[in-house]
Amino acid sequence: MRFEGKSAIVTGAGSGIGRATAIWLAVEGAAVVCADLSGADATAATIREAGGRAIHATADAGDEAAVAELVEAAVAAHGGLDVFHANAGVSGGLAGLFDQSAADWAEILRINLIGPFLAVKYAAPRMAERGGGSIVLTASVAGLRSGAGGAAYSASKAGVINLAQTAAQQLTGSGVRVNAVCPGLIETGMTQMIFDRAREKGVEDRIGALNPLKRHGAPEEIAAAVLFLASDAASYVNGQAIVVDGGLSSSHPMTVQRYGRVAA
Template sequence: MARFTDRSIIVTGAGSGIGRAAALLFASEGGRVVAADLTEGAEQTAAAIVAAGGIAHAIRMDAGVEDDVVRAVDLACDRFGGLDVMFANAGISGGMANIFDTDVALITDVLRVNLIGPFLAIKHAAPRIAARAARTGGGAIVLTASVAGIRSGAGSPAYSASKAGVMNLAAVAAQQLAGSNVRVNAICPGLTETGMTKPTFDYARDAGKTDRIGRLNPLRRGAQPGELAKVALFLASDDASYINGQAIAVDGGLSSSHPVTRQDYGKTAV
């Protein structure tokens, strides 16, 4: 059975990667989707859903701007009569600079999108989801964190700090929404082929080194967006009705040990 029949869903970062894969899957299971993105990918994703017989509306938005988040929530409620699911997925990488080469402007922007964005999603979506959950029995918020937020070695300082914040935000929000029938969880992707990581995957293919992608995890490969999207859909669905306040690693087993190349202070990693 379709798990999201007639449910109203917002997906941020829906223009590509995990967000697009999730938006398409939500729609394929009966969901009515607001595809939100900063780029024209929002319209492309919505068009793909409609072409497949689904229901979707696109909106251009910056996930770290409060007025934009309010507009997206209002659109879902106006078009679909309320809101059942928020997948706060939008994020930026912030590059790979170390702490000493990271300026304040960069880390501020990464935190604005990657951490303040999910905070705003919860702040404005949760009351609408709770209002609907009183009638439907429950709703869900899913945040995209990262294995970089679990411990060091999987991302830059700015990115890692932002994703650690997302993991904690999911736990805090779940507690503060007690009694609302709104669950909040996070997924923690490992290396996944998205627009953010495209240069890494392209370089490996061009250099004939695809066997090195994801070599540090036990599955010895990177993930495809659909593999992450399926976990996000599970957490948003009634199948996960007793999972709340959790951060689920979807990383091929990488975070079971997090092996890394260490970098000494003042030296370049080899």
């Protein structure tokens, strides 16, 4: 019960990583506000049916007024705020630099980067009132280097990683920690099309084949990392980007010797 007596907000809680995180936080004692444009009510209902505490909010994580209201709703409902998982995001597809307009980029950045900024801006002061807290931003391995996402998506997630570092410094002395988690390929609503196509073609076993674990990840595996960063067990972890990708980003692509034979 690492989060007994704690109050938490999770955006993008309607599915995937956000849903898994919200449920796990509640299982470990947190009172959770589940926020999303759709599906958050179902996540909150699941938590309550299991005996946990949760409310839901239909909110756009990239809208300033909505995020400000979300934070105040958590404070009003649960007496304060201790954890904010800024998880909501969009992929924008795998479009290249010349395939999208400035408007496309603006919308991806609004949700993926401005959204986490708003989470920090409005959550950190409320957390500081309680002596500290933890903000966890969902970035991506796509933010580390090229090759894991579209141009706009990758740029937005690189910004999230830097935001975690910048925010950690700007919040010096507040007791509020800011970190990012960088998932690899995880089966979520955002990536469902990739998995569906692979299954239709009978090549599902190739998904995740480029990482040393030879598989894709599950939302619960990212949620586990988020809960660690949000918990007191990570009390000295601040301004970091924790990668959870099966080892994908541990090396550059190359030909390797494995079990006595050469494999690409």
